[in-house]
Amino acid sequence: MLIEHLGKSPVVDPTAFVAPNAVVCGDVRIGPGARILFGAQIIAEGGSISIGRECIVMENAVLRSSAAHPLTLGSNCLVGPNAHVVGCTIENEVFLATGCAVFHGAHIGAGSEVRIHGVVHLKTRLASGTTVPIGWVAVGNPAQLFPASEHDAIWKVQEPLNFPLTVYGFERSEASMIKITQRLSQALASHLGDRAA
Secondary structure (H helix, E strand, C coil): CEEEECCECCEECCCCEECCCCEEECCEEECCCCEECCCCEEEEECCCEEECCCCEECCCCEEEEECCCCEEECCCCEECCCCEEECCEECCCCEECCCCEECCCCEECCCCEECCCCEECCCCEECCCCEECCCEEEECCCCEEEECCCHHHHHHHHHHHCHHHHHHCCCCCCCCHHHHHHHHHHHHHHHHHCEEC
């Protein structure tokens, strides 16, 4: 389903395929030969999403952008089932495996792999050709790689990246779930005017 959001409709190359139960919403460009499979959700909320040539977005993957964080997916990339990719830059020929997550402001260099349930955290920069092992976490610029069991080491790098400020606009000391959900509720009210494109 193609949906107009904030006055912008998706632009899909005629050689691309979007499954009938996939959702493509807002300022989204899908390149030649791209394949958006069943249940995928591609939602541009104020920031653009660009999907390059011959990209494959598998079942139930979620790609999102915001006004502060557009999303670019280079050419010949594969986004695995149930992956979550938000507001980041992915260069060409990147493999994002099943269930991985790539967060706001991240940059993944060409030819990299984020394996099953790997995480590329906020503002993290992966050099070209980097592999994030199964279940591992990449964090920082330049990226450091940690197994998920190394929470304290991950947090030492992650805390100054300030997730609440970067994503929700609140300093960590001011952030509360009430403030966050109220702000998100107000922002997501923009969908009340959406319509089929």
